[in-house]
Structure formats: C-alpha cells, structure tokens
Amino acid sequence: MQIIDGKAIFTQIKTEIAEEVKTIMAAGGKAPHLAAILVGHDGASETYVDGKVRTCKELGFKSTLIRYEDDVTEVELLRCIDGLNMDTDVDGFIVQLPLPKHINEHKIIEAIDYRKDADGFHPVNIGRMLIGLPCFLPATPAGIMELISRCRIETQGKHCVVLGRSNIVGKPVAALLMQKAYPGDCTVTVCHSRTGNLKEICLDADIIIAALGVPEFLKGDMVKDGAVVIDVGLTRLPDSGAKSGYKLTGDVKFDEVAPKCSYITPVPGGVGLMTRIALMKNTLLAARKAIYQ
Amino acid sequence: MQIIDGKAIFTQIKTEIAEEVKTIMAAGGKAPHLAAILVGHDGASETYVDGKVRTCKELGFKSTLIRYEDDVTEVELLRCIDGLNMDTDVDGFIVQLPLPKHINEHKIIEAIDYRKDADGFHPVNIGRMLIGLPCFLPATPAGIMELISRCRIETQGKHCVVLGRSNIVGKPVAALLMQKAYPGDCTVTVCHSRTGNLKEICLDADIIIAALGVPEFLKGDMVKDGAVVIDVGLTRLPDSGAKSGYKLTGDVKFDEVAPKCSYITPVPGGVGLMTRIALMKNTLLAARKAIYQ
Numbered sequence: 001m002q003i004i005d006g007k008a009i010f011t012q013i014k015t016e017i018a019e020e021v022k023t024i025m026a027a028g029g030k031a032p033h034l035a036a037i038l039v040g041h042d043g044a045s046e047t048y049v050d051g052k053v054r055t056c057k058e059l060g061f062k063s064t065l066i067r068y069e070d071d072v073t074e075v076e077l078l079r080c081i082d083g084l085n086m087d088t089d090v091d092g093f094i095v096q097l098p099l100p101k102h103i104n105e106h107k108i109i110e111a112i113d114y115r116k117d118a119d120g121f122h123p124v125n126i127g128r129m130l131i132g133l134p135c136f137l138p139a140t141p142a143g144i145m146e147l148i149s150r151c152r153i154e155t156q157g158k159h160c161v162v163l164g165r166s167n168i169v170g171k172p173v174a175a176l177l178m179q180k181a182y183p184g185d186c187t188v189t190v191c192h193s194r195t196g197n198l199k200e201i202c203l204d205a206d207i208i209i210a211a212l213g214v215p216e217f218l219k220g221d222m223v224k225d226g227a228v229v230i231d232v233g234l235t236r237l238p239d240s241g242a243k244s245g246y247k248l249t250g251d252v253k254f255d256e257v258a259p260k261c262s263y264i265t266p267v268p269g270g271v272g273l274m275t276r277i278a279l280m281k282n283t284l285l286a287a288r289k290a291i292y293q
Numbered sequence: 294m295q296i297i298d299g300k301a302i303f304t305q306i307k308t309e310i311a312e313e314v315k316t317i318m319a320a321g322g323k324a325p326h327l328a329a330i331l332v333g334h335d336g337a338s339e340t341y342v343d344g345k346v347r348t349c350k351e352l353g354f355k356s357t358l359i360r361y362e363d364d365v366t367e368v369e370l371l372r373c374i375d376g377l378n379m380d381t382d383v384d385g386f387i388v389q390l391p392l393p394k395h396i397n398e399h400k401i402i403e404a405i406d407y408r409k410d411a412d413g414f415h416p417v418n419i420g421r422m423l424i425g426l427p428c429f430l431p432a433t434p435a436g437i438m439e440l441i442s443r444c445r446i447e448t449q450g451k452h453c454v455v456l457g458r459s460n461i462v463g464k465p466v467a468a469l470l471m472q473k474a475y476p477g478d479c480t481v482t483v484c485h486s487r488t489g490n491l492k493e494i495c496l497d498a499d500i501i502i503a504a505l506g507v508p509e510f511l512k513g514d515m516v517k518d519g520a521v522v523i524d525v526g527l528t529r530l531p532d533s534g535a536k537s538g539y540k541l542t543g544d545v546k547f548d549e550v551a552p553k554c555s556y557i558t559p560v561p562g563g564v565g566l567m568t569r570i571a572l573m574k575n576t577l578l579a580a581r582k583a584i585y586q
Contacts, residue, residue, distance in 0.1 A: 106426060123420030130419050130468065131460040133399060157487045165471050167424040175423065175468075178458050178483045187494065189482040190471045194450045201480070 001258060002151075004265045009150050010273040014058060017280055021060040024287070032287035033062040034118060034279070035084055035093035037077070039103075040070040044236060045096045051276055052094075059280055064090070074103050078111050085113040091287040092118030092136075094279065097168075115292040118282045121168065130175045134291050136282045141173040143274025144209060144230055148183040151263060153207070153228055160186035161202055163218070163251070164211035169232050173209055198222075210251035220256030229257055229264045232271050248272075294551060295444075297558045302443050303566040307351060310573055314353040317580070325580035326355040327411060327572070328377055328386035330370070332396075333363040337529060338389045341569075345387075348569055354576060357383070367396050371404050378406040384580040385411030385429075387572065390461075408585040411575045414461065423468045427584050429575045434466040436567025437502065437523055441476040444556060446500070446521055453479035454494055456511070456544065457504035462525050466502055491515075503544035513549030522550055522557045525564050541565075 021031060034056055038049045049065065056063035066080060077095070084093045093116055099105050109117075114124035120138040128135035137145070148155060160177045164170035170190060177186040186207065191198050202208060202222040210218050211232035223229060233251030250267030258264050265271055285291050314324060327349055331342045342358065349356035359373060370388070377386045386409055392398050402410075407417035413431040421428035430438070441448060453470045457463035463483060470479040479500065484491050495501060495515040503511050504525035516522060526544030543560030551557050558564055578584050 106424075123418075123424065123426070124416050125420065126423050127416030127418065127420030130423055130464055131399075131416065133416070157489050165473075171423055171468065171471070174471075174483075175464065178464070178467075178485070180458075180485075180487075185485075185487045187482065187484050187488040189480065190467075191480050192471070192473075192478075194473075194478045195480040196450050 001261050002263050003258070004147060004151055004263050004270060006147065006265060006270040006273045009147060010277050012150075013146070013277045013281075014055070017277075017284055018059050020284065025060070030089070030287075031060055031062045032283050033064070033089055033091050034283040035064040035066065035087075035090045037066045037068070037080060037084075037093070037095045039068045039072055039077070039096070039099055042098070044234075045098075048276075049096050052279060055276055055280060061280065061283060062089075070100050072100075072103075074107065077103060077108055081108065081111045085111075085116060090116065092116050092283040094119045116286060118279055118286060120172075120282060126167075126172065129172060132179050132181070136285065136291065137176070137278065138168055138172045139278040139282065140169050140211075140232060140271065140275045141176050142278035142281070143271055143276075144173055144232070145176055145183050146278065147230065147265065147271070147274050148207075148228075153183070153263060155183045155207070156185040158186050158206035159204055160188050160207040160209065161205035162188060162190045162209045162211065163192075163198075163202075164209075164213070164232075165190055165192045166211065166213075169211040170209075173211070177207075177209075212251050214251055215249040216251070216253040218252045218257055220253065220260060223257050223260050225260050226262045227260065229261050230271060231265050231267050233267060234272055294554050295556050296551065297440060297444055297556055297563060299440065299558060299563040299566045302440060303570050305443075306439070306570045306574075307348070310570075310577055311352050313577065318353070323382075323580075324353055324355045325576050326357070326382055326384050327576040328357040328359065328380075328383045330359045330361070330373060330377075330386070330388045332361045332365055332370070332389070332392055335391070337527075338391075342389050344569055345572060348573060352573060354573065355382075363393050365393075365396075367400065370396060370401055374401065374404045378404075378409060383409065385409050385576040387412045409579060411572055411579060413465075413575060419460075419465065422465060425472050425474070429578065429584065430469070430571065431461055431465045432571040432575065433462050433504075433525060433564065433568045434469050435571035435574070436564055436569075437466055437525070438469055438476050439571060440523065440558065440564070440567050441500075441521075446476070446556060448476045448500070449478040451479050451499035452497055453481050453500040453502065454498035455481065455483045455502045455504065456485075456491075456495075457502075457506070457525075458483055458485045459504065459506075462504040463502075466504070470500075470502075505544050507544055508542040509544070509546040511545045511550060513546065513553060516550050516553050518553050519555045520553065522554050523564060524558050524560050526560060527565055 114122040120136040125135040207228040231250035231252040236246040239247035407415040413429040418428040500521040524543035524545040529539040532540035
C-alpha cells in the first residue's frame, strides 16, 4: 500500500512551473498573471484563495485579488468580469465559488472569456473536454489526472468508479477517464445518490474516485484488495481540539480502506493541493497562449 | 417483450411539431428554417439528408440544401457557414458528417453559431449539456431520451450500460442519463474497445445503449432478462437481394436478444428516425428562440 504524497508531487510541479516562468522572464516575457474574485468571507473560500495567492507568489506569477462583500450585485460582478476579460495583462482568472444565492453562478461563469477561464468551468472548455479537444480542464479533475499519471498508475481497461456527479468533479473526471488517452481508457461507472447497489459496484472497482462530499462514506468493506482510491472529499467537521476549530475530513474512512489499497490519497495532502496546482497550470497555459490564441 | 415502434413515435412527434408550426404561422410568424450543407456524394449521407429535407416539408418547415463537391476547401465551407450564421431567415443548420479528410471537422463545427447549432455538436451546447443547462442536445442522444420517455421506461436508479464512447452518441448519451432528471438518474457505465469484462457488465445492465457501430455485436447471452435494449447501430452490409444493394444492420443480434428484453428498438425503424425528429425539434426551439436569444 502506498499513500500518495500529494504534497511531494505538488512541490515537484511547483518547481517545474517556477523554472518555466524563469525561462519566460529571461526571454523578456511577462509573468503569468492570475486574478481571483472573492465574494464574502466564507472560511473555506478564504483559505482556498489565500493558498492560491501564496502559490502564485512562490511560482513567480503575478496575482490580483478582488474582493466584494456578500451584497454585491450580479451587475457589479459582471462588470468586474468584463474588465478582467479586457485587461490584456490578466492571463487567467477565477471567481471563487460558491457565490451568494442572489447571484446566478452559471451566468457569472459564462461571462468569463473562455480563453481566460483558469478554473475550466466555462461551457466551451467543458464541451471541448468531453469531445477530447485541447482546453482548460476543470482544476480538480485535472489534478486527479496529474496524480494518477505522476504515480504511473495503470488505467487502460481498468474499471473506474466515480462516486458523485457534480459539475466540478464527478462528471468531468468521468469524462476524462473514458477518453482514449493516458490517463484514461477506463471503463467508467458514475454512481450517485440514486444508485442502488453501490457497495457491489465499488467492490468491482480498480479505481475509485470518491467525490460525494459525505465524510467517511467509503468504508473498508466496499473496496477490493489492490484498488486505487482517490479521495476528493474536503468536509470541515467541528473539532474543538484543533486550533482552527475544525478537522478536514475526506469521503473515505481512511483507516479501514487504506490497508486494502495499492494507492490511496490522504486528506489533507492529496487532491486539494493538486487542484491548486492545476489552476496554476491553466494560468501558465493561458499566458503562453498554448490552447487558444 | 415490446418492440419499440420508432416509426409510430416519429409520426406522433411529427404531428405535434406540425401543429405547433401551424400555430406559429397562424399568429403571423415565419416557418422554421433548417439549412443543411452536404459535401460529396456518400450514399448514407445522401440518404440522411434526403430524409431530413423530406421531414422538413412534412412539418411545414422551410429547408435549404447547399451542396459542395468533395474537393471543396475548408475556407469555402467556413465562408458558407459564416453566411448561414448571418442569415436571419435561417433558424438552424447542420453540416452533414463525415467530411472529407482534408477538412477539419472540429473547426467546421466550432464555426457554427451555437445558437443555430441544430445538430447540438458545438462545444457550447455539449458543455451546457454536461452541466445540465438548457441547450441544443445532440440529435441521436436526444432521440434516445425521447424514445425512453415516450415509452415511459423507468430510469431512476437503473444501471445503464453505454457501449461506445463516440462524441456524437456514447459520451453525450452517458452524460444525459446520469443527470438528475427524467429520463436520467441512472447509474451509468461507459464501455468501449478497451473494456475487458464487457459481457459481465452487460449482464448487469437494466438498460443497454449499443452504439459501437459493430454489426450484431450484442448477443443473446450478454443480456439479462427484462433489460431495455436501444440499438444505435446503423451499418450498411452488402445484400445482393436488396434493391438498394445493402441491408441496414444494428449493433444487436436482434433474434437472440429480443426475446429476453422488456423493450427493444428495431433497426431500421428505431433510433434512426428519432435522430431525425430530434434535429427538427432543435430547429423549432431555435426558431422560437426557446434556448438562446
């Protein structure tokens, strides 16, 4: 059993990207520039955005953080997005989700120029991903693919079970793993709240991507020996003993599942960091105009 | 066992659409207008386009057929598409696939204004479909969904196995069947050429969508009792006895499979007609500006 060291892979990729930035700068180019719009003061969102800004700094990226209060109007946000779309210095940008309920998330995402869509959430990028064209991949699925490929995990012909059908993880990661590619070429099963015999399906899986957002959902008796388990869950459970007051909990009951796995990701220190680095990769690709002109 | 009568459903939907066209015209509106670009003289493509033009006429739609020879350049095609994009009389249009090898199909499809994309192949429509937003659905998957819903086949929590991962059938129909909707809410497994234990997976399926393009691939011993089988295959096999010189053959060995099924589609007379009517529905939606302004 090998615990996938997300942190080590994250550090490795950071080094690679920082090198590339140095090369760009040495050739007289400008630093890749990621902007982020953060609405309100949700604790998790603050933490994610902080991490992104910090990683930008470490990589030699320029970053811009634009903050709004919870009562920002949709019109104001759309105006801000227009500005970022037009700003030739900004290579890519994100709007940190979730947004307050009075704002239509889909409308906001579709307003982003797909050529600057660092999160890979715009329909053009999602559509191109499904049909196998170059695009900005959604960050979490891209991070998962990177983990699998850095660990050289075999995927061809493997049965991959995806737990969850969210737009930002379940559906896109399923789409990626069924492509004729590496990582990919999997037989993919997507399970969700309506799936009946979930346990039997999981027991048949060579690879399980757990992305339900239900803490410790995947138990030891649901996993076959030698399976690869990727835990995408990141739920904050109250923990009076922790300085932060909470404990990050994955979708996998780690103690039970880990002994049966060939590979497993920990929480924290697994997929979360990969999501962040995938965002940076998209920003670099945008800066290099590697996907769109 | 019930053989799904695609022709009867097709006729029923034709009546409904024709009624709607009459209502539009009676209110002083214009007839929905579908244009088709056909390159070369491929026999199957000719047949498909003929059928589409004929159905337009039956519905009261206006149709325009634009023909090019096999040696048309990409630039010429793109210019034609631009013209159709700008033509305010044209509500929707399609470029009949496949195209000659010197033409980049993806480039052609992406040149179509997604608001006139009657085939539902543009990345914006594909992306919106995957994330569950209103869009023009790809015609064959939309036709399959229509068949399922007209036959009131239960889908929630059912295990649906999709054979094939093409961009125009396998991937989009899998995306649709996993949505939180009816038809939908299935546990979906996508199988393809790299899938190892295909027989066992099929034997577990409540619903099988066979879209491999391999004549009579699905045999009787691969289907469990009571399964629903939708045959998307449409291969032309030489048949000296037939007037046309060929016989349309599905992906399902019908004689063996049918007796085990609760529902099964025949070939021809099943999914093929539904594809055509789905194209008409998209055109009507485009004319009514029901999805995009």
